Amino acid sequence: MAAVAPPKQPGTYTFASQPRAVPQRKKYRDPLGQQEEINPPQYGxxxxxxxxxxxxxxxxHTLPAHAQPDPIEIQRQQENRRRAIARKRAKEQLRPRSxxxxxxxxxxxxxxxxxxxxLSDRVEEADVExxxxxxxDRPPSPMFVPAKTGKDIATQIxxxxxxxxxxxxxxxxEVLVGKTVEQSLLEVMEEEELAxxxxxxxxxxxxxxxxFVEQQRxxxxxxxxxxxxxxRMRQQREVLRKEKETAEKIAARAFAQSYLADxxxxxxxTLSDNGYFYDPVERDIEQGFLPWLMDRVTEQLEKSERGRMVLDGLLREVVSRRREAYERLAKTAHTEEPKAKPAPESKPEAPKVTIEERPQAAPATTTETENDDRQDEGGDDDEEGGGDE
Incomplete structure (x- = not known):
């Protein structure tokens, strides 16, 4: 019998046998029932x-020899088998019983x-042959007939x-008819068997x-x-993601509230300490009124100082003139004393210098303050010019 090689991969049908020469088969059987001992045919x-x-x-499904069984496919087959068994068990349980x-x-x-x-326990059987x-059968060997040595003799019939x-x-x-009937019966039986x-x-x-339709279904x-x-899994993951996002938003809002509370x-x-929040009236007084007041006070002091300086100059000039006048009078008195005593002369009056100071009010706006400053400067110039005159 041919040697069979073991399969290479379980689950895949493979077969291989060693090559061997096909023995020659004789045309006829051996009449004595003896077979040759050389290369006897082996039957299995x-x-x-x-x-x-x-x-x-x-x-x-024919798979290649190197393919590995798919574990997912095996698991699916086992699941289908379990479902079929469960379905069969459920049908048996739901079947009405007595x-x-x-x-x-x-x-x-x-x-x-x-x-x-x-009803009988014995199954009816029928034998068909x-x-x-x-x-x-191999025809018998012809008898040995020696060569003719005599004469042929014929007999007329x-x-x-x-x-x-x-x-x-x-x-x-009878043989022909029997053979024909037998062949016809065989053909009829063959036709019935084919049908x-x-x-x-x-x-x-x-x-x-x-x-196949059930399998596809x-x-x-x-x-x-x-x-x-x-x-469903995607929906659940989306719900979980939204819940997580909502929880993170709530936590972030609570953290922001707790962080922004103080x-x-x-x-x-800090802004109040740095001066970003202020009172507009106080700021206007500090940046508008107080600087203007200081400027006016400084200007007034300068005017007073200039007035005193002008007055001092005028006094010096008047004193110097009166002294010169007295000196001239003294000289003339010494020269005219022997002639006659002149009547006493009236003393010349010193010129009066007045400096008018106009009261000034606080400016309502910066533009009015600048205009007043310009007017004051023009008035001061006029007064200085009058004083000089």
């Missing part, structure tokens, strides 16, 4: 032959069909002496198509379930 049982693939092959018998009685199977039939053509057609044709005709095979094949194809149902599961007073205090 096909039930245990690994070259025979059992089961249906319409759904068999109530339990009362005490002292028991259920008995009773035929309720229209026509009763005899098919006669096949037998092997042709007339018609009807040795052969009677009616008698001799009867067995031949049965076709009907079985048609039923098998219908069953296979129904199983189950696959579509599994796909819908898987898509629904993924959609920040606003601190910022306002």
């Amino acid at each position: 049982n096909i039930m245990y032959d690994r070259r025979i693939v059992r089961g249906n092959t319409y759904a068999q 109530p339990e018998p009362v005490d002292g009685r028991k259920h008995i199977d009773v035929q309720t069909e229209l026509y009763l039939e005899e 098919i006669q096949t053509d037998a092997f042709l 007339l018609g009807g002496d040795l052969f009677d057609f009616d008698i001799e044709v009867k067995p031949i005709l 049965n095979l076709r009907s079985q094949q048609r039923a098998f194809e219908e069953l296979r198509n129904a199983e 189950l696959e579509e149902q599994e796909r819908r379930h898987r898509e629904e599961k993924e959609r 920040l606003v007073p601190t910022v306002f205090g």
Whole structure:
């Protein structure tokens, strides 16, 4: 028997045998029933032959030798098997059953069909035999006939002496008719067997198509379930993400409130300390009125000082003039004293110098203040010019 190589990959059908020469087969059997001992033919049982693939092959998936089984596919097959078993168990549980018998009685199977039939534990069997053509026997070896050495002698036989057609044709005709009837019966049986095979094949194809449709329906149902599961998981992840985002926003808002609770007073205090928040009246007084007042006071002091200086100059001039006048009078008195005493002269009055100071009010606006300053400067110039005169 040919050596069978072990399969390379479990789950994939492979077969390999060692090459060998095909022995020559004789045309006829050995009449003595003796077979040659050289290269005797070896026969095996096909039930245990690994070259025979059992089961249906319409759904068999041929995988390469290096392919590994998909664990997801195996898990899916196991899940389908468990679902089928659970569905079968559920159908058995949901199938209506007869109530339990009362005490002292028991259920008995009773035929309720229209026509009763005899029930028996023995299955009816029928034996069918098919006669096949037998092997042709090897014709016997011809007898050894030595070469002729004598003379041939013939005997004349007339018609009807040795052969009677009616008698001799009867067995031949029986053989021909029997053979013809037998061949026709064989052909009819072969046609019936082919018809049965076709009907079985048609039923098998219908069953296979129904199983294939059921398989497609189950696959579509599994796909819908898987898509629904993924959609639900996406929705749940989105809900969790939104919840997490909401919690983070709430935490950030609480942290911002707690952080900004003391920040606003601190910022306002710092800005107030740095002078960013002020009273407009006070700021206007500090930046507008007080500088203007100081300028006016300084200007008034300068005017007073200039007036005193002018007055001092005028006094010096008047004193110097009166002294010169007195000196001249003294000289003339010394020269005219012997003649006559002149009448006493009236003293010349000193010129009066008055400096008018106009009261000035606080400016309402900066423009009015500048105009007043310009007018005051013009008045001062006039007064100085008058004083000089």
